Amino acid sequence: MTAFTSGRALRIFAAASVILNGCFPALWILATAFKSEVELTTKPITYWPQDPTAANFVAAFRDQPLPLYLANSAIVALGATLLSLLLAALAAYAIARLQLKRRGIILAAIVAVSMFPLVTLMVPLFEIMRGVGLLNSYWALIIPYTVLNLPICTLILVSFFQDIPRDLENAAMIDGCTRLGALWRVVIPLSAPGVFTAGILAFVNAWDEFLLALSFNSATAYRTLPVGIQMYQGEFSFPWPTISAALVIAMVPVVIVILIFQERVVSGLTSGGVKG
Amino acid sequence: MNTRPPGRSLRQRLADPDEATLAAWLLAPAFVFIAVIVVYPVLVLLWNSVHDARLLTGQPARWAGLENYALVIADAQFWRALRNTLVIVVVTVPGALVVGMGLALLANTAVRWKGPVRLALLLPWAMPLAFVGLIFAWFFHSDYGIVNDVLRRLGLPTPIWSASAMLTMFAVCIATIWKTSSFMALILLAGLQTIPRSLYEAAEVDGASKWTQFTQITLPLLVPSMLVALIFRTLTAIQSFDIPYSIPGPGEDTQTLAMYIHMNAVDYLDLGYSSALAVVMFGLSMLTTWVYMRHIRGEEAR
Numbered sequence: 001m002t003a004f005t006s007g008r009a010l011r012i013f014a015a016a017s018v019i020l021n022g023c024f025p026a027l028w029i030l031a032t033a034f035k036s037e038v039e040l041t042t043k044p045i046t047y048w049p050q051d052p053t054a055a056n057f058v059a060a061f062r063d064q065p066l067p068l069y070l071a072n073s074a075i076v077a078l079g080a081t082l083l084s085l086l087l088a089a090l091a092a093y094a095i096a097r098l099q100l101k102r103r104g105i106i107l108a109a110i111v112a113v114s115m116f117p118l119v120t121l122m123v124p125l126f127e128i129m130r131g132v133g134l135l136n137s138y139w140a141l142i143i144p145y146t147v148l149n150l151p152i153c154t155l156i157l158v159s160f161f162q163d164i165p166r167d168l169e170n171a172a173m174i175d176g177c178t179r180l181g182a183l184w185r186v187v188i189p190l191s192a193p194g195v196f197t198a199g200i201l202a203f204v205n206a207w208d209e210f211l212l213a214l215s216f217n218s219a220t221a222y223r224t225l226p227v228g229i230q231m232y233q234g235e236f237s238f239p240w241p242t243i244s245a246a247l248v249i250a251m252v253p254v255v256i257v258i259l260i261f262q263e264r265v266v267s268g269l270t271s272g273g274v275k276g
Numbered sequence: 277m278n279t280r281p282p283g284r285s286l287r288q289r290l291a292d293p294d295e296a297t298l299a300a301w302l303l304a305p306a307f308v309f310i311a312v313i314v315v316y317p318v319l320v321l322l323w324n325s326v327h328d329a330r331l332l333t334g335q336p337a338r339w340a341g342l343e344n345y346a347l348v349i350a351d352a353q354f355w356r357a358l359r360n361t362l363v364i365v366v367v368t369v370p371g372a373l374v375v376g377m378g379l380a381l382l383a384n385t386a387v388r389w390k391g392p393v394r395l396a397l398l399l400p401w402a403m404p405l406a407f408v409g410l411i412f413a414w415f416f417h418s419d420y421g422i423v424n425d426v427l428r429r430l431g432l433p434t435p436i437w438s439a440s441a442m443l444t445m446f447a448v449c450i451a452t453i454w455k456t457s458s459f460m461a462l463i464l465l466a467g468l469q470t471i472p473r474s475l476y477e478a479a480e481v482d483g484a485s486k487w488t489q490f491t492q493i494t495l496p497l498l499v500p501s502m503l504v505a506l507i508f509r510t511l512t513a514i515q516s517f518d519i520p521y522s523i524p525g526p527g528e529d530t531q532t533l534a535m536y537i538h539m540n541a542v543d544y545l546d547l548g549y550s551s552a553l554a555v556v557m558f559g560l561s562m563l564t565t566w567v568y569m570r571h572i573r574g575e576e577a578r
Contacts, residue, residue: 015386015393018379022396022458025411026403028422032414045425087306094302099295110306113314114508117561119515119534120554123541124317124324147313150306179298208404210518211534215542226406230522240414247407258398262391265398269459270466 026251032244033057040241056245060232063242065220066249069228074253075138076213076224077206080145084202085195087146088153093183095154096161097169107158114151122215129216140216141224145209149202156201156268160194161187197268200261207254225250321558324551331545344552353528354553357536360520363445364452364532365513371453372509373502376460383461384468397465400458409522412451416443416523444525451519456512460505467501468494499575507568514560533557 032040033056034049060066091110095103125144126135134140164187172182188195213224223231229250232243258265293301325344329337348354383393400408416423416437424434437443471494479489517534531539537557540550 011385011387014382015389018382018386018393019389019396021379021454022399025408025415025454026399028415029411040420043419044428045420045422087309090302091306094299098299098302100299106303110310113310115511115561115565116314116318117511117515117554117557119517119537120321120558120561121314121317123537123547123550123554124320125313126541127320127324127547128317143309144313147309150310154306179295204402208402208406210404210406210521211538215538226404226518229406229410238413238417240417240420243410244414247410250407251403254402254404255399258395258402262394262398265402266394266462266466269401269462 026255029244029247029251032241033248035241037241056241057249059239059242060246060249063239064228064231064246066228066246068221069223069225070250070253072138072217072222072228073207073225076141076145077203079138079142080149080206081199081202083142083146084149084153085199088150088157088198089183089188089195091150092154092157092161093187096158097166097187098179107154110154111151113147118148118211122211125212126215134216136217136219136222138222140222141206141209141213144212145202145206148209149205152201152205152268153198156194156198157191160191164190193264196261197264200257200265201268204254204257204265318558321551321554324547325555327548329547329551330549331547337548340548344548345555347549348552348556353531353536354533354556356529357531357533358556360445360530361514361516361533364449364516364520365510367449368452368456369506369510369513371449372456372460373506375453375457376464379457379461380464380468383465397458397462400455401462403455405455405518406522408451408455409448409519412447412454412519413523416447438524439526441526441529444523444530448516448520448523448525448530451523452513452516455519456509460509463501463505464498467498471497503568503572503575507565510564510568511561514557514564 031047031049034052034054035046036051036053036055039046039050094100095107100106121144129135129140168186168190169182172186173179177185208226209224210226213227214230217223217227229243229246232239232246324337326340326342327337328335328340328343379397383397386393415421418424418434418436418438421437423437427434435443437447475493476489479493484492515534516532517538520530520532521535523530533553534557537550537553540546540553544550
């Protein structure tokens with residue numbers, strides 16, 4: 001704050017270094033994606049593509065079913081997001097609004113889920129999913145991701161629900177709404193920013209998850225993007241130009257989400273962080 | 277408001293239940309999911325860890341007592357994986373905090389380009405860990421990577437990173453710090469912005485240096501937001517998987533505990549042994565949470 005403001009140059013340097021730190025890896029991959037195989041394997045390396053080519057993007061689509069991976073990731077992430085929002089909204093309404101004994105303990109029990117290491121759950125879940133024949137299916141990922149996102153979604157929704165004036169709900173109920181009707185028609189629409197925030201965080205978490213996706217859905221038909229990206233490499237070959245092109249395509253959805261929702265994301269992350 | 281005339285039919289009560297019943301119904305789905313995906317698996321995990329449950333043998337699970345745990349203790353690869361994991365924890369948790377603090381202070385200074393700065397802090401957070409691993413593997417490529425290119429331009433030796441366990445771990449740690457420090461920075465930035473300006477002005481009047489202001493005002497006021505961020509950062513560092521998995525090293529020398537568990541469970545289908553390993557990681561996580569909680573209580577008591 002005041003401690004470090006001395007001059008315009010310093011401020012520009014500060015902004016530039018944060019931006020460079022955050023964007024450099026993505027930009028470097030972008031540049032790599034447009035270099036030809038020949039250019040990539042000449043030394044000294046070039047920093048800017050000398051003879052930009054789109055061949056790597058063609059190869060990225062040819063060598064692996066990239067649209068399928070994108071679709072799988074989208075289905076799994078959207079499914080898990082909607083399901084966790086639904087479960088979290090119901091639970092959060094009970095915690096924030098209804099007569100409930102030990103509401104603090106109930107909320108803590110939901111939040112405690114985030115303390116369990118995913119890796120340790122992976123082993124028994126693998127056995128359970130295998131037992132019920134859910135390996136290589138969308139549900140194998142949607143169900144665990146839903147639960148993983150419950151803590152953050154419930155925390156955010158509870159704090160938003162608590163801010164809605166009770167009078168609005170009571171008015172709706174006098175007009176003939178049931179409790180659930182009031183939740184659906186009054187509380188949720190008024191908490192739309194909170195629902196969005198929780199939804200975006202849940203979506204990004206599900207979109208990024210790797211360990212369960214790698215362990216449960218090894219069949220090509222159900223592979224998600226983070227796993228699919230690893231499939232370009234052979235045992236001894238790393239086709240870097242193709243991998244870079246695939247990474248660029250795979251990063252587009254993430255970049256779009258944070259471009260559109262950056263303020264929501266920041267408020268969600270920091271409120272979750274402060275409240276624990 | 278909850279007094280209703282008694283003697284309503286079951287149907288009426290289902291259609292319009294009293295508040296406590298409704299609350300129970302609303303909480304039920306979440307807790308059913310938690311029971312199925314967390315509680316039951318933890319019980320299965322504990323059961324497996326005391327059984328010889330190797331799916332490849334085709335034999336039914338056999339009671340094994342503490343055999344699996346004895347095997348864990350005698351297993352050199354377990355100790356190596358544990359050491360690698362602890363290296364990642366010890367290097368990247370403070371690393372992310374220090375780099376994150378730097379980024380937060382810089383971002384707080386940058387009053388101009390607020391949008392791009394925020395975007396630059398969000399991008400590493402939003403990027404899948406598996407992508408980050410691949411990108412940094414490319415950075416550290418010994419022939420065509422940018423790291424070696426810069427080293428060469430500076431006239432320094434250019435090592436073959438993937439040939440040495442230590443150098444690969446270095447790359448893994450750098451990638452992890454890059455990925456996680458920006459989330460840390462966002463949390464710290466939110467904390468920085470709640471510190472009232474007047475505190476600094478008062479310190480200024482008293483003639484305190486910038487450094488004194490930082491250590492006496494900024495740091496102590498940031499401790500609460502720092503601690504919560506650190507708990508989650510430590511817990512995820514213990515589970516490091518995606519980044520070390522994506523950065524090739526010499527054989528299995530750079531395996532982490534999570535990778536070793538995954539290998540035993542998914543590749544070897546040895547549920548007993550991988551469960552015992554997972555219980556060790558579980559204990560490590562609980563211990564971490566306990567230590568932090570104790571510390572937080574201590575802070576609050578002061």
